[in-house]
Amino acid sequence: xxxxxxxxFAQHLLDSNAARADKTAYIDDHxxxxxxxxxxxxxxxxxxxxxxxxxxxERVLLLxxxxxxxxxxxxxxxxAGVVPVAVNTLLTAADYAYMLANSxxxxxxxxxxxxPVLEAALAQGEHELRHIVVSHPExxxxxxxxxxxxxxxxxxxxxxxxxxxxxxxxxxxxxxWLYSSGSTGKPKGTVHTHGNPFWTAELYGKPVLGLTEDDxxxxxxxxxxxxxxxxxxxxxxxxxxSVVLMAERPTPAATFRRWTGSTPAQAGVRPTVFFGAPTxxxxxxxxxxxxxxxxxxLRMCSSAGEALPAEIxxxxxxxxGCEIIDGIGSTEMLHIFLSNRPGDVRYGTTGxxxxxxxxxxxxxxxxxVPDGEVGDLYIRGPxxxxxxxxxxxxxxxxxxxxxxxxxxxxxxxxxxxYTYAGRSDDMLKVSGIYVSPFxxxxxxxxxxxxxxxxxxxxxxxxxxxxxxxxxxxxxxQQVTEAELKAFVKxxxxxxxxxxxxxxxxxxxxxxxxxxxxxRLREREQQ
Ligand code: 3SK
Numbered sequence: 001x002x003x004x005x006x007x008x009f010a011q012h013l014l015d016s017n018a019a020r021a022d023k024t025a026y027i028d029d030h031x032x033x034x035x036x037x038x039x040x041x042x043x044x045x046x047x048x049x050x051x052x053x054x055x056x057x058e059r060v061l062l063l064x065x066x067x068x069x070x071x072x073x074x075x076x077x078x079x080a081g082v083v084p085v086a087v088n089t090l091l092t093a094a095d096y097a098y099m100l101a102n103s104x105x106x107x108x109x110x111x112x113x114x115x116p117v118l119e120a121a122l123a124q125g126e127h128e129l130r131h132i133v134v135s136h137p138e139x140x141x142x143x144x145x146x147x148x149x150x151x152x153x154x155x156x157x158x159x160x161x162x163x164x165x166x167x168x169x170x171x172x173x174x175x176x177w178l179y180s181s182g183s184t185g186k187p188k189g190t191v192h193t194h195g196n197p198f199w200t201a202e203l204y205g206k207p208v209l210g211l212t213e214d215d216x217x218x219x220x221x222x223x224x225x226x227x228x229x230x231x232x233x234x235x236x237x238x239x240x241x242s243v244v245l246m247a248e249r250p251t252p253a254a255t256f257r258r259w260t261g262s263t264p265a266q267a268g269v270r271p272t273v274f275f276g277a278p279t280x281x282x283x284x285x286x287x288x289x290x291x292x293x294x295x296x297x298l299r300m301c302s303s304a305g306e307a308l309p310a311e312i313x314x315x316x317x318x319x320x321g322c323e324i325i326d327g328i329g330s331t332e333m334l335h336i337f338l339s340n341r342p343g344d345v346r347y348g349t350t351g352x353x354x355x356x357x358x359x360x361x362x363x364x365x366x367x368x369v370p371d372g373e374v375g376d377l378y379i380r381g382p383x384x385x386x387x388x389x390x391x392x393x394x395x396x397x398x399x400x401x402x403x404x405x406x407x408x409x410x411x412x413x414x415x416x417x418y419t420y421a422g423r424s425d426d427m428l429k430v431s432g433i434y435v436s437p438f439x440x441x442x443x444x445x446x447x448x449x450x451x452x453x454x455x456x457x458x459x460x461x462x463x464x465x466x467x468x469x470x471x472x473x474x475x476x477q478q479v480t481e482a483e484l485k486a487f488v489k490x491x492x493x494x495x496x497x498x499x500x501x502x503x504x505x506x507x508x509x510x511x512x513x514x515x516x517x518x519r520l521r522e523r524e525q526q
Contacts, residue, residue, distance in 0.1 A: 001202070003171035009194040010046075010078035011166040013237045014039045020213075020240050027265050028067040028245040030136070035240070038072065043162030045076025051160055052131050052151075054106055056081035056167055057174060061100060061108040061129075062224070063087050063118060065247040069135040069153055070223045071233050073109040078175055078194065081167025084109075085177040085189065086224040090493045093120035098186055099179060100127040102389065107131040109153065111247075112138055122146035171195030177389065178226055180331040181434045182427070189389035190331050197234040199383040200335035203356035205235030208339055209302065209325065211273065213240035216297075218258050218271035220250035220280050221432065227304050230335040231275035244271055250280055252287040259296045270297035277305035277432035281312050281324065282462045290319070298322050300342055304329055305432020307420035309463035310348035326350055328420070332404050333357075334383040338418055349417040350410070357381035359418070360403070361410055371414050374421045377406040426517060428457040430467055435496050437467075437517070443491050444469060444498075447484060449477035454507050454515045458500060458524050469498035470520055472506060 017025070021036030033041070054060065060077055062084045064070045077084040085103045087096070089111070100108075100121060105128065110118050112134050122129065122145065129148040133156060134141055141150045169175070175194040179187040205211055219231035223245075236243045244266060248254050257263055261270040276284075281303060284290055301316065301324040308326040316324050327339030328350050338359060340351035353359040360368055361375030369375035384404045387395040398405050409421040428435045437455035444453040451472045458468040471484065481501045488497040508519040 003195050003198065005170060006168045007171040007194055007198075008079060008081075008166040008169045009175055009197055010042060010075040012198060013075065014042060014079075016238060017240050023213075023240065024242040024269070025237065026068045026071065026243050026245055027269060029247055029263065029265060030067060031265050033068045038068075040162055041068075041072045041157060042075040042079055044157040044160050045072050046079035046163040046166070047160040048156045049076060049080045049082055049107070050163065052107060054080065054082045054131075056169075057083055059083045059085050059103040059105045059177065061085050061087060061096075061103065061105040061110070063089060063096065063108060063110045063114050064135055065089055065111045065113065066223050066228075066232070066245040067111075067135065067247055068245065069109075069111075070245070071237075072157075073133075073135075073153070074176065074223070074233065078169075079163060079166045081169050083174050083176055085179075086229070087179060088224050088493070089114060089222065090495060092491070092493060093117050093124055095187070095493070096121035097125040097127075099189075100129065101125055102186070102189055103177065104128050107133060108148075109133045109135065111135045119145055122148070169194050171198070172386075174386065178224070178229075178331050180388070181436060182394065182425075184436065184438055185394070188391055188394055191386045191389055192334055192383075193386060196334050196383040196385070197230070198238075199356070199381070200230050201234050201238035203381070203383070204336050204339070204354050205230060205238060208327075208336075208341060208354055209235065209273070209300070210342060211235050211239050211241055215239070215241040215273050215299075216244060216269060216271045217241055217273050217275070218244040218246070219275040220246075220255060221275060221277065221305065225432075226331045226334050227275070227329060227336075227432070230329075231302070234335075242269070244269070250276075252280075252284045253289060255280070255284060256287075256289055256291050259298065260291055261297075272297050272299045273302070274298055275302045275304075278303055278308045278312055279306070279431040279464050281308070281316060282464060285312065285315055285319070293320050296320065300325060302327065304336060306429045306465060307350065308347070312462065313345070313347040327354075328406075328408065330379075330404070330406050332385050332398060332406070333379055333381060334385070337379050337381055346417050349413075349419045351418065352416050353418075354381075361412060369411075371412050374409050374411045376424050377408045377410045378403045379406060380404070428455075428465060428467055430457075430465055431495060433495055435467060439492065440467065440469065440488060440496055440498060443488050444471060444484060446491070447479065447487050449473050449479040450484070452507060452515075454517055454520055455498060456517050456520050456524065466499040467496075468500040468502065468524070470502050470504050470507060472504055
């Protein structure tokens with residue numbers, strides 16, 4: 001299958017659902033949005049962005065909680081040919097200041113609750129923002145902030161007639177960005193095309209998950225993650241399914257309310273497909289409030305973000321009779337390329353390659369390794385990002401002549417099933433989100449009592465990775481674990497703080513003074 005020379009992903013979704021005007025597309029905490037209303041709002045947003053003077057390929061920062069304004073803003077941007085830069089809502093003002101400068105965003109679409117952190121970011125650095133569009137403001141908005149005009153999103157849309165036609169984008173043209181974190185350096189603006197999300201739905205959402213218009217999808221992973229974007233936008237909208245969106249944190253209690261259709265807007269509508277991460281599944285299974293099978297309508301669950309321990313999958317299946325389909329994807333490949341299959345789940349493995357993607361495991365010499373041996377995972381497929389924006393070195397390291405290096409290590413068994421064997425770099429994945437040990441170490445070392453530190457991943461009793469910091473204090477200094485945790489939480493996104501801290505007299509080092517994190521990892525495993 002090839003895409004036509006002119007292809008606009010937003011228009012593609014609107015066309016696919018043209019006959020579903022009355023069907024529910026989204027249910028969020030504010031109410032229900034039909035496919036007809038979604039199409040109209042997307043086209044109004046497209047017209048509004050153009051009327052604000054935004055032009056093809058200019059970037060707009062999308063810093064929003066999961067409400068219907070997220071898909072309306074994202075698809076409205078694509079429809080207009082402007083490029084949404086969807087960012088994690090849990091980051092710091094310094095992170096957003098970097099992203100604004102790096103993307104040269106001309107506008108920001110922001111949830112009212114996140115306006116203060118955006119303001120702090122604008123105060124910190126150079127930016128080119130001309131407009132700030134605020135979703136669900138609860139108080140009157142100022143006319144201007146740091147030189148940018150401020151608008152109420154709903155009022156802005158209401159002032160514009162729906163755009164008559166989409167920007168005539170091509171399938172290989174930049175459609176949107178997501179930021180990907182690395183072990184060192186700043187997050188990388190990962191440039192995806194209009195065609196890429198189409199391929200994730202055609203190769204994975206439809207054939208592997210078997211989603212249909214009868215499904216109600218609910219993702220604990222938020223829309224700004226590549227995983228959440230597929231789960232709660234690309235896949236359901238590609239088949240005309242309905243989606244439950246949740247703005248709050250995905251605690252077990254909040255998730256159970258949605259599973260059982262208990263929020264006022266759901267009015268009894270219960271998800272049939274749930275998308276989560278292993279830490280979330282473990283937390284729910286441990287919760288005394290875990291609903292019984294009779295209270296939910298789940299037919300299938302999906303897991304990604306970190307390898308799913310076999311025991312969690314088995315316990316979930318025992319309780320709900322429904323499988324958790326574990327897979328691995330990446331921000332760079334946009335969604336899952338290696339996955340178990342409904343009816344063919346081998347817990348403890350990540351399954352087999354998704355058709356349409358090629359997978360290679362390569363040794364240190366760059367050659368494929370035999371079955372049973374661990375190698376670096378490389379993927380080739382049509383949803384790979386174009387590049388990291390403005391970062392040729394990192395782009396070349398990751399995107400190698402059609403192949404994308406994932407940074408994960410895997411082995412394959414004789415039946416063709418793949419098993420996760422760790423990361424090739426020092427990155428940690430905690431609750432499905434990348435954490436750089438270097439960033440946490442650098443922050444700990446800003447504390448006046450800390451001489452140096454080393455951060456590694458430590459498996460908890462359920463086999464899930466948590467961060468552990470080994471800390472050496474300056475002579476005569478004292479500080480508590482709780483103080484250090486609070487110190488990191490105040491300076492970094494809260495999910496990055498070390499869950500465990502151990503005070504040590506010295507760190508293991510090479511002759512040239514490099515910290516040997518592998519020795520600390522070995523020590524933890526003993
Ligand atoms: O973490 C993953 O496995 C993943 C899955 C789908 C899309 C993106 C990512 C990072």
